[in-house]
Amino acid sequence: MPTPTVVLVHGAFTDAASWLGVIHELxxxxxxxxxxxxxxxxxxxxxxxxxxxxxxxxxxxILAGHSYGGALITVAGAAENVIGLVYIAAYMxxxxxxxxxxQGRFPSTELVDNLQRWTYPTRDxxxxxxxxIAEKAFPRVFAADIAxxxxxxxxxxxxxxxxxxxxxxxxxxxxxxxxSWALIAGADLAINxxxxxxxxxxxxxxxxxxxxxxxxxxxxxxxxxxRVILDAVRSFG
Numbered sequence: 001m002p003t004p005t006v007v008l009v010h011g012a013f014t015d016a017a018s019w020l021g022v023i024h025e026l027x028x029x030x031x032x033x034x035x036x037x038x039x040x041x042x043x044x045x046x047x048x049x050x051x052x053x054x055x056x057x058x059x060x061x062i063l064a065g066h067s068y069g070g071a072l073i074t075v076a077g078a079a080e081n082v083i084g085l086v087y088i089a090a091y092m093x094x095x096x097x098x099x100x101x102x103q104g105r106f107p108s109t110e111l112v113d114n115l116q117r118w119t120y121p122t123r124d125x126x127x128x129x130x131x132x133i134a135e136k137a138f139p140r141v142f143a144a145d146i147a148x149x150x151x152x153x154x155x156x157x158x159x160x161x162x163x164x165x166x167x168x169x170x171x172x173x174x175x176x177x178x179x180s181w182a183l184i185a186g187a188d189l190a191i192n193x194x195x196x197x198x199x200x201x202x203x204x205x206x207x208x209x210x211x212x213x214x215x216x217x218x219x220x221x222x223x224x225x226x227r228v229i230l231d232a233v234r235s236f237g
Contacts, residue, residue, distance in 0.1 A: 001236055004060040004083060006229060008035040009050055009076075011067025011090070012161035013133055013142060014154065014216075018066065021222025022229070029226075031233055038069060040130075040161045043099075043168035047075035054079045062232050065090050066218050067191065068161060071099055077174025084232045085175055088225055089185040089217050092199025093170040100166045102195055110141045111190040118160060130160035141189045143216035154216075173203075179235070180205040183217065183228045190215035206231065 006026060008019045016035040026033045036053050039046050050072050054061045062084040065073035070090020077085050091099050103112075114137035119127045133141055138155035139148055146154070182205040184196035193209065200207035210217060210224055218225050 002059045003031065004062045004233055004236055005032040005034070005057050006062050006064060006233065007050070007054055007057070008033060009063060009065040009069035009072050010035065010038050011065070011069040012040055012131075012165075013138075013158045014067075015157070015159050018216070018218050022218055022225050025222055025226035026229065029230060031230070038072065040068070040159055040165070042162055043071055043075065043165050043170065046165070047072045051076035051079045051082075054082050057081065060236065062086060062229070062236075064088060064229050064232075067091070067215065068099070068165065071165075071170065074173050074175060075170050077178055078172045082174065083178060083236060085178055085180040086229050086232050087180065087182040087196075087199070087205065088228070089183065089188055089191060089196065089213075089215050091191065091195070092175065092180075092182065092203055092205070093173060094202065095171070095173045095176070096169045097173075098167050098169045101169070102199070103192070105198065106192040106194045109189050109192050110137070114138075114141050117163075129163045131163055132158045132160045142214065143219070144187065144189065144214040145212065145220040146214070146216050151216075154219075175203040175205065179232075181228050181232045182207040183225060184209040185213035185215055185217045186211040187213055188215045188217075 064086035139151035182200035
């Protein structure tokens, strides 16, 4: 089998640049990698976008999703040439389960209490709601193990997530038919680490927890994240 291409899927409140350190590490290992920009407009539509990218890649693909990106790869992973899934501090949904459903199983995190609501115009002339993390809370809630100055820059450049994404149910759970790996951030204040362990155990994923890691583990510990992704890549060698 040819070496898989890794597609990195970012989550809410950030962008593809969050993967810069991981991309650098993967390229050092001669792994083909791309990190598309996630629309953040809804689970079904975002997953369809990621699936369309994966399906246009020549050869096998491994999808790696951070945070909300995990929900997307769960659905987009149904694409025929996707052979593995890697979840980094991410939501691992089951079929007919929403992010709200999964979060509701566990104690609420600080993220929920620090969301700021915004409205935006829709194509039909109406409005919809999206959320970011309150700027003052962002360093603590999202990036506690990142330098404060950098965390403040990240807070100012957040990409908002449509609130409808929290209630959309996953149409399929690709981990039911494809192998998966998971990294749980032990000090995550955005996604309860208990939810990460629950999802990984339910999926039969190969899982590792990094003590003290924040939700921004892809930025703070790119080498550790890369090791998990490389484990997935090499399993198909």
